[in-house]
Every structure is written in structure tokens, then in C-alpha cells.
Amino acid sequence: DAGVIQSPRHEVTEMGQEVTLRCKPISGHDYLFWYRQTMMRGLELLIYFNNNVPIDDSGMPEDRFSAKMPNASFSTLKIQPSEPRDSAVYFCASSLTEDYNEQFFGPGTRLTVL
Amino acid sequence: AQSVTQPDIHITVSEGASLELRCNYSYGATPYLFWYVQSPGQGLQLLLKYFSGDTLVQGIKGFEAEFKRSQSSFNLRKPSVHWSDAAEYFCAVEYGNKLVFGAGTILRVKS
Numbered sequence: 001d002a003g004v005i006q007s008p009r010h011e012v013t014e015m016g017q018e019v020t021l022r023c024k025p026i027s028g029h030d031y032l033f034w035y036r037q038t039m040m041r042g043l044e045l046l047i048y049f050n051n052n053v054p055i056d057d058s059g060m061p062e063d064r065f066s067a068k069m070p071n072a073s074f075s076t077l078k079i080q081p082s083e084p085r086d087s088a089v090y091f092c093a094s095s096l097t098e099d100y101n102e103q104f105f106g107p108g109t110r111l112t113v114l
Numbered sequence: 115a116q117s118v119t120q121p122d123i124h125i126t127v128s129e130g131a132s133l134e135l136r137c138n139y140s141y142g143a144t145p146y147l148f149w150y151v152q153s154p155g156q157g158l159q160l161l162l163k164y165f166s167g168d169t170l171v172q173g174i175k176g177f178e179a180e181f182k183r184s185q186s187s188f189n190l191r192k193p194s195v196h197w198s199d200a201a202e203y204f205c206a207v208e209y210g211n212k213l214v215f216g217a218g219t220i221l222r223v224k225s
């Protein structure tokens with residue numbers, strides 16, 4: 001298996017633009033997680049899905065952020081409009097349904113908002 | 115609330131020396147505990163995990179960790195550090211299908 005795939009790896013955009021980050025989880029994994037990593041706040045969980053359904057979005061910073069999972073093999077995290085403070089590395093992770101819940105992380109998308 | 119504390123932001127050790135990274139957690143029930151490693155520009159990779167049973171857990175790359183319930187700790191150890199171990203290490207506790215991460219410890223290895 002190729003592991004968790006994220007695209008793009010790097011994104012540079014201007015303030016006010018829409019940004020879409022993409023994730024393909026490991027096949028067969030029923031849980032998908034979106035994290036944000038910054039120097040100031042460390043690694044934060046934004047939202048996670050189970051069987052394509054959002055379960056907990058309490059970590060989503062504000063309404064400018066939205067996430068979808070239209071099918072078991074694809075998820076998007078959208079920021080509209082983007083702001084400089086959204087600059088961070090965004091990680092996607094997936095895991096099986098079993099109780100031990102080991103998460104496998106993608107390589108991340110480094111977002112820079114100018 | 116569940117939390118994970120990694121008291122050391124940076125640690126520097128000499129190559130070949132032993133290593134211990136500290137982790138303390140706050141969680142009411144029996145925890146599921148993890149250590150992840152992140153190399154520069156990379157995602158996180160699982161080193162080891164504890165769910166139950168033997169409190170000394172062996173992981174990849176020669177790492178081990180010991181769960182001590184009385185101290186609410188899950189410290190990571192390696193007997194002899196290699197230059198390739200330089201990275202950032204994160205301790206995490208599972209809470210309701212979610213991982214709560216510590217702030218991380220950056221390990222520097224000097225030759």
C-alpha cells in the first residue's frame with residue numbers, strides 16, 4: 001500500500017484565496033483525521049470522520065474551514081477565504097476500526113498564505 | 115481534560131549515549147499510549163504503543179518505553195543513540211478515538 005497520500009505537498013497562496021487540501025487514506029481504513037501543526041500550537045486535531053461521516057469537528061478553527069469526505073478514498077479540507085494565520089502544515093491520518101486505533105500519517109501539506 | 119506533557123522541549127545527546135524522553139499524561143481510565151517520531155519535512159511515524167499487559171514495550175529502531183501507572187508516565191528510551199535519530203518525538207494518549215499529543219521534544223545528536 002502507498003500509505004496516506006496528500007496533495008499538494010506545498011501550497012503558496014495569497015490572503016483571501018480559497019485553498020483546497022486533499023487526502024487519500026489507506027484502503028480499508030474507516031477513520032480519517034485532519035491535523036494542523038504550527039510552532040505556536042503544536043499538533044491539533046481539526047476534525048475526524050468515521051465511515052465518511054464527520055464525528056467530531058470541534059477542532060475546526062472557524063467557519064472559514066470546512067472538510068468533506070464524499071467517499072471512502074478521498075477527503076478535502078477547504079479554507080475560504082484564507083488568512084496568513086492559516087499558514088501551517090496540515091496532516092491527514094487514517095486508521096482501522098479496531099480498538100487499538102494506530103494512526104498512519106501522510107507527509108503533510110505545507111500551506112503558506114501571504 | 116486529557117493532556118500530555120513533555121517537559122523537555124530540546125534534548126541534546128552524544129552519539130552512542132543513552133536517551134530518555136519524558137512523557138506524563140492525565141487520563142482517568144487505562145490509557146492507550148503512543149510515541150511518534152517526525153523527521154524534518156516528514157509526517158509522523160509510529161515508534162511504539164501501549165494498550166495493556168507488559169508495561170515495557172518494544173518498538174522500532176531500537177526504542178522502548180515503560181508505562182508506569184503510579185507516576186502517570188510513559189518515558190521513551192534508547193540505549194545507544196545514532197545520528198539518524200535526530201528528529202522530533204511526540205507522546206500521545208488516545209481519548210475517544212482521538213489522539214491528544216504532547217508538545218514534542220526535539221532531539222539533537224552530536225558527534
